[in-house]
Amino acid sequence: MTWLNLHPLTFLVFAPTLLGFVLMALPHKFGKLARLLGFLGALGIFILSLAWLLGHTPAAGGTVMAERAPWFTLVGLPVDYALAVDGLNLWLVLLTTFLVPLTMLGTWNSLKDRIGTFAALFLLLETGMLGALVAQDLFVFYLFWEAMLVPMYFMIGVWGGDERRYAANKFFLYTLSGSLLWLVALLYLANKAGGFNPALMAQAASALPFGVQGWLFIAFAVAFAIKVPLFPLHTWLPDAHVQAPTAGSVILAGVLLKLGGYGFIRFAIPMFPQAAMHYAKPIALLSVIAIVYGALVAMVQRDIKKLVAYSSVSHMGFVMLGLASMTVIGTQGAMLQMLNHGISTGALFLLVGMLYDRAHTRMIADFGGVAVKMPIFTTFFMIVTLSSIGLPLTNGFVGEFWILNGTFLSGFSWGRLYACLATSGVLLGAVYMLWMFMRVFWGPENKDEDSGTHHLHSDLNAREIAVMLPLVVLIVWMGVHPKTFVAASEVPVAALLQEIKAPAPRVFVLKPAVHEAPGIPVSGSPAPEAPAAHEVH
Amino acid sequence: MFITFALITLLGALGMLLQKNVVVAGLCMVAAFFGVAGLFVLLANPVAAALQIIVYTGAIMVLVLFVIMMLNSHEEEKAQASHPVQRWLSFALLAALAFGAVKLVLSSGGLKALAVAGAEMPQAMTLQKVGTALFADHLLGFEVAGLVLLAAMVGAVALTKRNL
């Protein structure tokens, strides 16, 4: 056990792979067994991660767990095998370990053939995601970042829909194109810094002329923006989502997209502060465009899954906006919004998958009056929809509210305008989601022989309910007590923003009444002659 | 004297390049080889000259002409059949190389120095010298050459042996 005590993260990251290889080795006829083993293993990882990551009390810097050892140099730059879980990635890690078993359970029967291999790939994917999340050395990060592509490629390509080959290739090459160019920037900076340690690289970057910094930042940003995906680099997403099997879509939306945003907050912004602030405006502009654009396009989709995919574009636009605002509130909002999106959109994809498993169609027009046939399903779908349109007391609201406030307060001149523009996303979100909901679930029952509604014979079974309940609980929990999920990142984010000297928030200074002593504090400390309020607890 | 042999060599080669009839072209090439042999003589290297005549004109050429006959591939070759781009590029290249060759030789200082220095050096190339060099310094090369010959033989057999 001493090894475990020394290398808990290594175990968390690589245990899935080991299991995955075991499952791959199993012959086809043991598929069901492999699926079961895979699920149990993933569940174990989740429980373990909960116990370890929440069990440890964080160190001063917010670091929960860390490993660092020199790995290799390859006749040149040293590469450290450095992993760590700290405030920035703690909850993303937990989200990953949580979603994987949940998704396995949620899509238990939706695949018929080669289920063992699928489970194995799923576990490999988990390793890639966890590794990328906990990597503290850019080379290691890059390794996991790229390694993630492969299992997802096969998940889409083998188990996907009719256009799966196109979608899989598109997903693979699209992402690769960004990350390869990013690799060149990485190498350039690493050569300047003499290593892949982010801190050293940040120093080296600060020494470079601003133009170079700008280019490097762009290389980083593009690679991450493709993953996010930020308009106009989002077009791989709809294809990938629509073609991928349910499980693939869930993980894609739930975790993979987050890595883009995470890359920004973890690497791109801290390493190139000036460049980041210089390019904050275009990024924010693109985010606002993404918010509105994604929503408008989602509004006219005919395929539920594609609609949800475009809604992801819109929601992740909020994340990017919050990051670009460079305020604590905005960034924290972005951190929370990433989790929100992981939960809500993941849940949406699961639900769409459950619908598809029954009706074998996802076309909105094929449904109508589903509520009559599947009341429980409808209830869940309604709740998730509400969280996705950011109804207060669900998770969606808190994240968006913080992001909007942060952006409005942001020290950049564009903040106020963009915040006001971004609010329209909230409205449009309601438009496309509820319009879809109305057409699918309400209205008179669609009686056609070949309609989707006609093929719905059973409401959710116990397993599916068991999958949805935790998600619903989380949705409410995050909406009512978000602190649980953002407390960890509060300190690191504040420290980061202070370190990069982000512009101070801009507030309005109001004119006090003439006979008042000048200078009413704008921050809300009640004035002396405020009537005493009776505090009751 | 040098001019003569040089001309024989080059004209032979040119003939082989331009002569339509394959057999005649082959014969032009024999001439070229003879010219080379002559040059070797002028270079005070009778051994080489002899070898040249024996091996090339003797062995290789006869072999080639034999094959030409055997495969009766000596029908007229239509020069224009080759793609004009190919043809003109090749001719341009040939001209460029010829011009470049002269220019190169003239521009090389080392060559001039060597020509001056080497003109009055002792020149006799005797078999004894060759033998010593061959078996003293180039034993490895000698063995390897043997291997090459063996390999070529095996290859030729593998390529042409009928009963497979």
Add this chain to the structure above:
Amino acid sequence: MNKYYWLIPILPLLGAAFNGLLGKRAGKSVVTVAGLGVVLGSLVLAASAFLAMKALPDHRLVLNYGEWMVTGSMAVPFGMVIDPLSGTMMLVVTGVGFLIHLYSVGYMHAEEGYARFFSYLNLFVFFMLTLVLGSSLPLMFVGWEGVGLCSYLLIGYYFETDFAPQAGLKAFLFNRVGDLGVSIGMLVLFASFGTLTISDILIQAGHLAPEASFGILTFATLMLFVGATGKSAQLPLYLWLPDAMAGPTPVSALIHAATMVTSGIYMICRLAPVYTLTPITMSVVAWVGAATALFAATIGLFQRDIKKVLAYSTVSQLGYMFLGLGAAGFAAGFFHVFTHAWFKALLFLGAGSAIHAMHHEQDLFKMGGLKTKTKITFLTMVAGTVAIMGFPGTSGFFSKDEILYLAYLKSPALWLVGVIAACCTSFYMWRLMALAFWGEPRDHHAYEHAHESPLSMTVPLMALAVGSLLWGFWGVPEAFGGHFNIGEWLKPALTYGQIHAAHGHHEGPAVLLAVISTTLGLAFGFLGWSKYKDGPAWELAFAAKFPFLHGLLLNKYYVDEGVELYLLRPIRWFGNLLWKLFDVIIIDGVGVNLPGALARVFGDFTALFQTGRVRNYALSMALGAAILLFVFLK
């Protein structure tokens, strides 16, 4: 007792959860008990809380229950503030709410979605109370959006029909448009005051000078007012309310007449100290209110669906309230909210009872002569009508008159508009009464089976009737020897110790104005009654004489059609354009697939060099050699 006040909003939530999750299995009786019980419970608690607050010297009871959204410089707690304003509203919500729950027991007993209905209703009460009691803007916004959600669910209650879901969606989206305004308003207020806790904002606002011209606060208040127009169905966002009548009648009464639609007014009263700083906004509010009052009233003139008439009357009455607010008469506006809650709920429930009697026939032209059949309904309806037309002494008289008087002080034009609207109101109300209860029955079959409603429906009617007749005496204006007690009562909540008072009373011909408006109202009321007491003949003649005018009013000025044609279609078209053109063709086609295709084309081209002729290979080698030599000799 204090430590239980958090149950005031939570009890209905629990009821909602219970009815929603287990109601179907538990059975209707249990649902009834649970649904009514929780509301009754919170009513009792509310009453005690109200008294406790009243006992306090400064009439403000602040309760905090831990933090909600806390990060960076933002700290939003869970908390309740009970002061005269919120307290009164709380009582209205729970009280009227309870009566309507009671009424629904009878009205919905046949429904198979009974449990669902009650869980929605309870949920609504929860959110409404959150809106009212919330100690911070975001918490208020929780209720704000929540009631929107509930109205969406309740309007779409008959989800298997074609129209109800559409109406529900319409309601939610129009509200969302307003919520946009609220969100932006909150952003600005947070950036200005650095806090979102209402009391802090108001205290700070107390120390500020009014904005002479268009300032940041004006912007904020205007944005919040946009939200109010959405929630309270003012121009231009009123469109959803008439369609909302697709929901069951109790819903129309509770949500779309008495409580939810007044939350816009409530919010402005809540933020009165800030609004008083922004004269421009105030005028905007006044004028929008006046315009809405008149506009809706005119539409109400010729509607045939009894609930539509009431709906437009609601819109118009809400306009009155905004007119009052805009005229700096926050108390007056809120007073009208209060009275209106009584009589409009009454009218709706009465109409519902009539509809119930006529077997769900809503077309006025098909009713008639009910006064003999359904006595209680008839009498209570009369009470409601006289109240709404402002018959001297009724609650409507005092509240409306105070508003008109303040409007006159602001500008006579506003007063004139108000009066005209009032005349229209009494006209269509009496038209309604006449068509429904007087004259010959026009649908004999239905008439035969018409019957008085059960007790659970008539008791609320009577209770409300009493309220709407007498409650006005709480706010008798000075002009009529009263002290406008409600104003005094609300003052601390509305001014928050503001340096300069909300408004000093100028002198004005109060009595004269009241006399004029009232007589005109009575005259038009009589006109409406006399023209219709024998059936719709007169209207048909009118329609024949002025087809355009009549059509215009009947079709609500064709606004819905216009919205569909000039707003929704273009948006959908634009979305399709973005998708099909920008996404598929430009980004994907040109940006992604084109390079791939080009690579292939180029590959095909380079493959051509592989001619298969060895001479060509040798040539390319020779050229390569030339390159080498060139580079080396260069």
Add this chain to the structure above:
Amino acid sequence: MTGMDAILHGGLQGYLVVALLLFALGLATVLLRRTLLLQFMGVELMLNAANVALLAFARFRGGDAQAMVFYLFIIAVAACEAAVGLALVIGLYRHRDTTDSDRAASLKQ
């Protein structure tokens, strides 16, 4: 003597020029003839050109025996190439009944 004279009167430069020209002609033969056998002969010519240069240098280095040995090896190699080349031609001829290199172009693109 100046460069041109040296070339014309059998100086080292002369042999070099001849060698290089021979080399060029050999290459040209490969490029311009289609009869495989003649193309092979072109290759032989190129080898011969190398020989000429080699032995010329040897002469002007006072009869360097190393070069002479190398010359022997080159001849041997030339013979080997000829053998394999001819074998290949025959093999091709068996299948295609031609020694025209342009007509042996089924492998392409």
Add this chain to the structure above:
Amino acid sequence: MSLTPSQWAALLPLLVPALGACLVILMSLDKDQATTKWIRGAMYGTALMAVAGSFWYLTDLWKTGAQPTFFQLHMDRLAQFTGIFVMVAAALTILQSWDHFHQEGWVKGETLALLLFSVTGMMLFASTTHFVALFLGLELFSIPLYALVGTVRARSESAEGGMKYFLTGAVASSCFLMGGVLIYGLSGTLDLAAAAATLRAQGLALDPLVLVGAALMLLGFLFKVSAVPFHQWTPDAYEASPHPIAGFMSVATKGVAFIALLRIFPSSLGPLTAVGVKMQAVVAVLAVATLVLGNLTALVQSNVKRMLAYSSISHAGYLMLGFVAGTPAAHTGVLFYLVIYLAMNLGAFGLLTAFGLVGEHTTFEDLRGLGWKRPALGFSAAVFMLSLAGIPPMGGFYGKYMIFRELVATGHVSLAILGVLASLVSAYYYLRFLVALFLQAPSAEAERLASDRPVVHAPLAGATVLVSAAIVLAGGFLQYFLVEGFAKRALVEGLGLIR
């Protein structure tokens, strides 16, 4: 002159294969070798023994760390590295060819003999700086390959491909020869290292004839690594030759040529700085051409062998980029890349044999669905293709990483960008291989063919594939040992390039 025992020990790695070749020839004289199983077994056994023996002596030498120099041979670590490299390649090739030739239905000892000859030549070629030995080595490994390419008697393409390879190869080697002769002429010595020193001493480093000589020699190397525009023989020759031979050529020829290039140009001709500079300049230009042309043409191939041929061309491009960077680390990267490339490319060609794709049936169509039929092979195929595309954590990535890193470090950022774009393009056609294997169901026509074709058993080829996959994965996870312990030492202690 006589050799000391240690020198004999150092010579054995060359001798053993040659002797093995002779033995195999003797066995193959049996006229019914094609029929009697044990003779076949004996031949293959002998060949394997020869390779294994040579490998054994080499590793022995490597362990002792001796680097004897005798005759014109430098049996230094680089030479030993080459030897091990070549022997592994040869061993895998022999094992695959057993299965392949049985599938094709004819087995000939000559092929083995030729293979062994060419192996000997390769070792010689890569372990000398003396031009005579260099030239002989070149011919000794080329001539058997010419024959091997044309050796599939059943197919007319075979002879054609052999002819093309032979003719172009002969032209290239005569250019190479001419270049060497010119250098000799001006320096007076046939040992290139000595020649470089003399030329520098005599101030002839910039003499046009020297430059021409260097250029022509470079041409010889570039032809062997099949760099554009000397690449056109490659696809035809690969398609013509038996799968294992194609694999062997793609790996061994290229590898040896690169190592020899490394030994000659940066090292032996080091004193001639101008030559080095111009070499890098021209290699940079040609590398760009190679990457672009190789990748783009590979994109449109329908035949897997041709695709692999073009991909091998493009890989030559990456390796050439290593020479452009020219730092010791870059050269180490080149060596490491070669090791991985050996495994992944021989593995890829071995797959064709292991899947039993005989004759012309080597199109992507023929691969469809095979990945699921043979999971282990399919997995290895994924490993190879991802590694070829340079996706971590496969070994191929680290090779690219080292080369690109040095490129960027030496300021060739634009080249690095081109390189990564090239590998982006390459990813597409490598994925196509996997698409065929896993993402496509076998076409009905393919099913029919498979049904009437006897089910193939290629245990040896399968084994080689798995071994190669293991090597590639090892390259991904144990890259450190391969680089520091193997490639770098070969450079440091062999050429002394890193001081």
